Amino acid sequence: MTGLTVRDAVFDFCRRAGMTTVFGNPGSTELTMFRDFPEDFSYVLGLQESIVVAAAAGHALGTGRAGLVSLHSAGGVGHSLGAVFNAYRDRVPLVVFAGQQSRPMLPTRPFLSADKPAEFPRPYVKWSAQPERAESVPGALAEAYRIAMTPPRGPVFLSVPEDDWDHPAEPVPHREVHTGFGASPEALAEVAAALDGAASPVLIVGPGVEDENALPLVVELAERTGAHVWISPLSGRSGFPEDHPQFRGFLPPVRDQLAGRLEGHDVILALGAPIFVYHVHVEGRFIPEGARLFHFDCDPEQVAWAPVGTSVLTTIDTGVRGLLERVGKTERPLPEPRLLPATPLASTPMDPGFVMDAIRDLKPPNAVIVEEAPSHRDDFHARVPITASGTFLTTGSGALGWGLPLAVGRALASGGERVVCVIGDGSIMYSVQALWTAAQHNVPMTVVVLRNGGYQAVKALGRRIGVESVPGSNIAGLDYPAVAQGLGVPGRTVTDPAELPEALSAGFAHDGPFLIDVAVSADESPMYEPWAR
Numbered sequence: 001m002t003g004l005t006v007r008d009a010v011f012d013f014c015r016r017a018g019m020t021t022v023f024g025n026p027g028s029t030e031l032t033m034f035r036d037f038p039e040d041f042s043y044v045l046g047l048q049e050s051i052v053v054a055a056a057a058g059h060a061l062g063t064g065r066a067g068l069v070s071l072h073s074a075g076g077v078g079h080s081l082g083a084v085f086n087a088y089r090d091r092v093p094l095v096v097f098a099g100q101q102s103r104p105m106l107p108t109r110p111f112l113s114a115d116k117p118a119e120f121p122r123p124y125v126k127w128s129a130q131p132e133r134a135e136s137v138p139g140a141l142a143e144a145y146r147i148a149m150t151p152p153r154g155p156v157f158l159s160v161p162e163d164d165w166d167h168p169a170e171p172v173p174h175r176e177v178h179t180g181f182g183a184s185p186e187a188l189a190e191v192a193a194a195l196d197g198a199a200s201p202v203l204i205v206g207p208g209v210e211d212e213n214a215l216p217l218v219v220e221l222a223e224r225t226g227a228h229v230w231i232s233p234l235s236g237r238s239g240f241p242e243d244h245p246q247f248r249g250f251l252p253p254v255r256d257q258l259a260g261r262l263e264g265h266d267v268i269l270a271l272g273a274p275i276f277v278y279h280v281h282v283e284g285r286f287i288p289e290g291a292r293l294f295h296f297d298c299d300p301e302q303v304a305w306a307p308v309g310t311s312v313l314t315t316i317d318t319g320v321r322g323l324l325e326r327v328g329k330t331e332r333p334l335p336e337p338r339l340l341p342a343t344p345l346a347s348t349p350m351d352p353g354f355v356m357d358a359i360r361d362l363k364p365p366n367a368v369i370v371e372e373a374p375s376h377r378d379d380f381h382a383r384v385p386i387t388a389s390g391t392f393l394t395t396g397s398g399a400l401g402w403g404l405p406l407a408v409g410r411a412l413a414s415g416g417e418r419v420v421c422v423i424g425d426g427s428i429m430y431s432v433q434a435l436w437t438a439a440q441h442n443v444p445m446t447v448v449v450l451r452n453g454g455y456q457a458v459k460a461l462g463r464r465i466g467v468e469s470v471p472g473s474n475i476a477g478l479d480y481p482a483v484a485q486g487l488g489v490p491g492r493t494v495t496d497p498a499e500l501p502e503a504l505s506a507g508f509a510h511d512g513p514f515l516i517d518v519a520v521s522a523d524e525s526p527m528y529e530p531w532a533r
């Protein structure tokens, strides 16, 4: 025997994996996990479990390592699940520990205990277990971690009864796992031939490109082929330099509109992008008639359910590298340059576009934008071009309450860059306690609340189908700077457009978190129906 406990072996493994920041919210069933908490680990407290998970995700996206999470038994896991759903769909690697009552108590269903703990977070975890024996916990963690980090990455879940942590255990042997994998030469030759022979190819860049640090390769492929480039609908990451002359914009999450944007292209190559994320149902073609679609992704399930096209199971870096070895240089006409929309006139309340343009012009050059302002998403993308990999994050899956804690976690991983969280007044209230964590750690984050007084995206989606009045969609009467102040974050309200530049500049330069609440006008048009505008 080595004299080690399960706890020693677990922390030793986490240390070797670079997971030394625990995002958590503790309870009695986790007390034994934290006996003699190692000095080289830190614990970041979130005041509710969905905040804990989203902050760990922001940290993971900032560091490139898996996030480490500790949740309280059944209730805590329940609170976290909306964020776990986003982490799963957005492919963020997280190792989630959950507490559990001691094994001898479990037969009589004690207070706080989880029934069928491994089933609770499914299907939104890649792997889930409560090991049969205490001494199996470290090995189960190693397996879980490797699964979390294997493309497509995602959350894994480990329920550990509290009496397991003091149990003797062996250390986990060191192992390496190389997780990239590639397409067959035949598949690459087929796609390369299609690109070479295309009259007008188009690339659709999805979040997988950033996940795999493949952006330089994708830019090279775009320039080699002269293809137009779109970002996939509702992508949760930046994907392509939006000031590049070949960049065309974001595809709409509506089937017929999306196919319309691709009209005129004969060869479509989707890279790390699901085909396709839609938000509302409309009948129609997936892609234009006669076009050939090729789809590169690392997820066997996605290549199975993709409704059209030829899928190639590959990680994006290896797949694109393989294409670059085979595709010739073709000069094709560049698309018309994209123009920024005109800045709206100053008004009270302010047009949201007026605020976005000011954010674009005044934000620090290395800022990372975290966006959760659903009714302004299209306008935001049109006005604030993202030009560097890793500098835009949002939910690609839709569970709100993710953006603010994601920004806090990303700011905790900051190497000097400022995080600018652009968020709706509806969105921020799902997880506003995340401001407290931001204040405790004095993170470099500026929150800009676009306050339009309601769940405007829901109203706008209602308008597109003739539901003119949506019950429960007004949320006026909240004082956001006062709420922030109560959680330890200074803030101010701006109603006069003339004050906005000074307020933003001061907020971006503030030492620590700062909140700016801006009264904006509510858009009256239906969502996703541009012809109605």
Ligand SMILES: O=C(O)C(=O)c1ccccc1
Binding pocket: 374, 375, 398, 399, 400, 457, 458, 461
């Ligand atoms: O459609 C919705 O109800 C919704 O919650 C949502 C989430 C993100 C963006 C837009 C709408």
